Amino acid sequence: MEFIHIYHTNDLHSHLKRWPRIQHFLKSRRTHHEEAGEEFFLFDIGDFIDRWHPLSEGTHGQGNIELLNESRYTAVTIGNNEGVNFPYEGLNHLYDNRDFDVVLANLYNSNCQHPTWLKPYKIYQTKKGTRIGVIGLTAHFTLLYGLLGWRLTEPIEELKNWIKPLKEQSDVIILLSHLGLNHDERIAMEYPEIDVILGGHTHHTLPEGKQVEKTLLAGAGKHGRFVGHVTLQVDKRNPISSQAKLYNVMELSALPDEKAISKELYRKGKKLLNQKITTLPKELPHDPFQATELAKILCQALREWCKADCAFINAGLILGPLSGNVTSYDLLSICPHPINPCKIELTGMELREVLLETKDENWAYKQVVGLGFRGSVMGVSVYDRITFNENKDIYINGMELDLAQTYSLAVPDMFTFGHFFKEIFPNNKKEYFLPEFLRDLLKWKLQS
Numbered sequence: 001m002e003f004i005h006i007y008h009t010n011d012l013h014s015h016l017k018r019w020p021r022i023q024h025f026l027k028s029r030r031t032h033h034e035e036a037g038e039e040f041f042l043f044d045i046g047d048f049i050d051r052w053h054p055l056s057e058g059t060h061g062q063g064n065i066e067l068l069n070e071s072r073y074t075a076v077t078i079g080n081n082e083g084v085n086f087p088y089e090g091l092n093h094l095y096d097n098r099d100f101d102v103v104l105a106n107l108y109n110s111n112c113q114h115p116t117w118l119k120p121y122k123i124y125q126t127k128k129g130t131r132i133g134v135i136g137l138t139a140h141f142t143l144l145y146g147l148l149g150w151r152l153t154e155p156i157e158e159l160k161n162w163i164k165p166l167k168e169q170s171d172v173i174i175l176l177s178h179l180g181l182n183h184d185e186r187i188a189m190e191y192p193e194i195d196v197i198l199g200g201h202t203h204h205t206l207p208e209g210k211q212v213e214k215t216l217l218a219g220a221g222k223h224g225r226f227v228g229h230v231t232l233q234v235d236k237r238n239p240i241s242s243q244a245k246l247y248n249v250m251e252l253s254a255l256p257d258e259k260a261i262s263k264e265l266y267r268k269g270k271k272l273l274n275q276k277i278t279t280l281p282k283e284l285p286h287d288p289f290q291a292t293e294l295a296k297i298l299c300q301a302l303r304e305w306c307k308a309d310c311a312f313i314n315a316g317l318i319l320g321p322l323s324g325n326v327t328s329y330d331l332l333s334i335c336p337h338p339i340n341p342c343k344i345e346l347t348g349m350e351l352r353e354v355l356l357e358t359k360d361e362n363w364a365y366k367q368v369v370g371l372g373f374r375g376s377v378m379g380v381s382v383y384d385r386i387t388f389n390e391n392k393d394i395y396i397n398g399m400e401l402d403l404a405q406t407y408s409l410a411v412p413d414m415f416t417f418g419h420f421f422k423e424i425f426p427n428n429k430k431e432y433f434l435p436e437f438l439r440d441l442l443k444w445k446l447q448s
Helices: 019-035 054-058 062-070 088-092 142-148 155-169 181-190 258-272 293-306 328-334 348-358 438-447
Strands: 002-009 039-044 121-125 131-138 172-178 196-199 210-212 215-219 226-235 238-248 276-279 310-314 325-327 341-347 381-384 386-388 394-396 406-412 430-432
Touching: 002 019, 002 196, 019 039, 019 062, 019 226, 019 258, 054 062, 054 258, 054 328, 062 258, 121 155, 131 155, 142 430, 155 172, 155 181, 172 181, 181 196, 181 210, 181 215, 196 226, 215 226, 215 238, 276 328, 276 438, 293 310, 293 341, 293 381, 293 406, 293 438, 310 348, 310 386, 325 328, 328 438, 341 348, 348 394, 348 406, 381 386
Parallel strands: 002 039, 131 172, 172 196, 196 215, 310 406
Antiparallel strands: 002 226, 121 131, 210 215, 226 238, 276 325, 310 381, 341 406, 341 430, 386 394
16 A cells, blocks of 8 residues: 655746745655655646746746756646747757656647657656556647647547557556646546546636546646645555645745745846846836827837738736836836737728727726736727727728728737637637737837
């Protein structure tokens, strides 16, 4: 008989204020179990890195890898924040200095080979000989990965290719799933061979896990609010019971210097980003409820970058003003979103419908959650080469909108992923521009 203790984190998104406490807790639990002669494994399920944080941006993610190394993670899989928010070479070298395994089955390079820094699965063996097979899968953003030069396969289809060798080589199978709760439930129904699914992506919180057929599902929320713990009881290499629990990080013992540690991580990144971009002759204020000059500059940059007929953004994308010497840190502070430019082809009739919706009196006050957005409210719409007269007639670059003509519209890509314009955008031709974020366009425009 043996007890195997599996600790897991997911979707930290570089929220590092709680990290010193999490790190101390994981170290103490490792010591506790090892002294008791019990097995200890530690996994992260993706989106550990988010480039809104200066440490992540300033070190190109390497600072986050150091944190994982210090906590002696066993293995990680990647989330979409690691996968599509770095250029090809950025992801390809992100894990060069890791001290842990990266397990991910459904990511390939352009030669249809797994990159050298990952394995589709890994077999670990306990002191008593129990073989633990760990496989990773990440969310199916195939278009965005493809634009960056990667090939991403459908995760559940990919799992079919590996479940047989996993079963042959393992006594216990664990899936690191950055797919979301619905996919985890489906996998548990279709693949009873999997004993535990450690989940992420949809930020679900399962305080005592969720049993689906023979599989235990676990999830630890987001932003480091919880650390997950799964305990497996194994008899003669056969799992006979499993249970899950969550530790509320804010209820763990505080460290006397935890605030200083997290502030130093932030300061380190800020120092690396203290590079002057340009000097402004006057202050550019910000106001989510006004079409400020700063918002207009960003909107114009978006249109020009995409070579579109017209563009709009929401002013809530800009979180602060700019003045004097502008640094990379300043641009990150006011535009921390991992949002890319996108160009969409629309008929004049479709464009009219979209633009009238952005003029709705409630539009500016909408609360936006997810989709890469790092602000709070939508803010007013800001336009470039789009004007309205008092009768709400629309003009594109000074010419009255032709309902039968085809136009190209540049927008932040967040509008193509959510519930905006859902009758139109899903069916229209779109071109995404990666790896540039909106702040990269703002930098380009301010410098020019």
